[in-house]
Amino acid sequence: MATLTLDAVSKIYGPRLSHPVRAVDTVSLALRDGELVGLLGSSGCGKTSTLRMIAGFESVSEGTIRIGDRIINTLRPAERNVAMAFEGYALYPPLTVRDNIAFSLLRDRIPKAEVQQRVAHVAALLEIGDILDRYPQAISGGQQQRVSLARALVRRAQLSLLDEPMSQLEPQLRAVLRARIKDYLIEHRMTTVFVTHDQTEALALADRIAVMEGGRLQQFASPTDLKRRPANFFVASFIGEPPMNLFPAKMVRENGGLAVEVLGEDGTPGFRLPWPHAGRDLAEGRTVHLGIRAHEIRLGAPRPGETALDGVVVANQWLGDQSHIALAVAGVRLTIVTDRALAAPVDTRLALALPETALHLFDGDSGLAIAHGGRPAVAAAA
Numbered sequence: 001m002a003t004l005t006l007d008a009v010s011k012i013y014g015p016r017l018s019h020p021v022r023a024v025d026t027v028s029l030a031l032r033d034g035e036l037v038g039l040l041g042s043s044g045c046g047k048t049s050t051l052r053m054i055a056g057f058e059s060v061s062e063g064t065i066r067i068g069d070r071i072i073n074t075l076r077p078a079e080r081n082v083a084m085a086f087e088g089y090a091l092y093p094p095l096t097v098r099d100n101i102a103f104s105l106l107r108d109r110i111p112k113a114e115v116q117q118r119v120a121h122v123a124a125l126l127e128i129g130d131i132l133d134r135y136p137q138a139i140s141g142g143q144q145q146r147v148s149l150a151r152a153l154v155r156r157a158q159l160s161l162l163d164e165p166m167s168q169l170e171p172q173l174r175a176v177l178r179a180r181i182k183d184y185l186i187e188h189r190m191t192t193v194f195v196t197h198d199q200t201e202a203l204a205l206a207d208r209i210a211v212m213e214g215g216r217l218q219q220f221a222s223p224t225d226l227k228r229r230p231a232n233f234f235v236a237s238f239i240g241e242p243p244m245n246l247f248p249a250k251m252v253r254e255n256g257g258l259a260v261e262v263l264g265e266d267g268t269p270g271f272r273l274p275w276p277h278a279g280r281d282l283a284e285g286r287t288v289h290l291g292i293r294a295h296e297i298r299l300g301a302p303r304p305g306e307t308a309l310d311g312v313v314v315a316n317q318w319l320g321d322q323s324h325i326a327l328a329v330a331g332v333r334l335t336i337v338t339d340r341a342l343a344a345p346v347d348t349r350l351a352l353a354l355p356e357t358a359l360h361l362f363d364g365d366s367g368l369a370i371a372h373g374g375r376p377a378v379a380a381a382a
């Protein structure tokens, strides 16, 4: 168990070259003891570089990394007391799977009976109990990945670093193992950082997720907060399936109050939503982005506090457990999600109700969140 702190950490590849790459840019993160944190982002956003700096496989260009109170910037990987499952972090070919998993425990002089019991436990957890006597070259890629993961988990180290730990596994097995791994990490209070580009994995496993883009930390928050209170336009567009509906819009005057006027692709006005929460910063003429979570749009007549819209179906897809329905609303395309198949072919007109909680506003220039529901973003985050 340990805390992990990154303070304004950057990674610059080729600093003396004519085009250095700032792969990680002043990232600050503080992990609590026993916390399970996911680094999430698209390819090239800097997640692996961040993890490799924590592991000691890459030097830290700027900033400090601490485990507990100890600065670890210049410690060798072996001195960091960190358990790792990295892609390409090879298994020892001359050792059986069992001995690969047991290696670090035997090195730490853990009694043999306990080693056996711990190896058997993680092997059962990861469904590799039947291959313990095989050698790494005689097992599949997915099995090798689980052995690598077992080798990290079995140590119960103060900090575990897992790089795309389940990327080679099929979806059903992933889902089963995800839940078991989470229970194991919680049971042993293991502070863990894992990298993934799969948001389902991040949302299911992590206590908090660090969303990265372009080397920068966009938001570090719980799965619920990322969905309910995305800090900026990028996080809003990245988290959620289907992604949040996002439209360029501007604040306009309507009936003596404020409204958000959504703009179509060609810049022409689309639909309007009353915005009764005029704030100091939210004046007429301000350009914004309006976000509407597809899952929160209701079908039917509005209840008090909801806004009515109606749209015409342009696509209706049943995905086995939910429908994604695209509608044209005053020339703007809006997606909604329902948990049942809806007999609404193309051209059907549907009445929609928008609860205030479904609505988010982001600044038109900076992309920073202005409001979630009717509440200012800062207050909503408190």
Ligand SMILES: Nc1ncnc2c1ncn2[C@@H]1O[C@H](COP(=O)(O)OP(=O)(O)OP(=O)(O)O)[C@@H](O)[C@H]1O
Pocket (backbone or CB within 6 Å): 013, 014, 021, 022, 023, 041, 042, 043, 044, 045, 046, 047, 048, 049, 050, 197
């Ligand atoms: N050794 C290196 N030298 C130069 N540039 C590098 C090096 N390693 C990574 N990069 C660059 O740094 C940026 C971040 O890479 P990184 O591997 O950390 O991203 P990532 O989010 O883990 O991506 P992926 O999911 O594809 O692994 C990318 O632009 C990458 O091309």
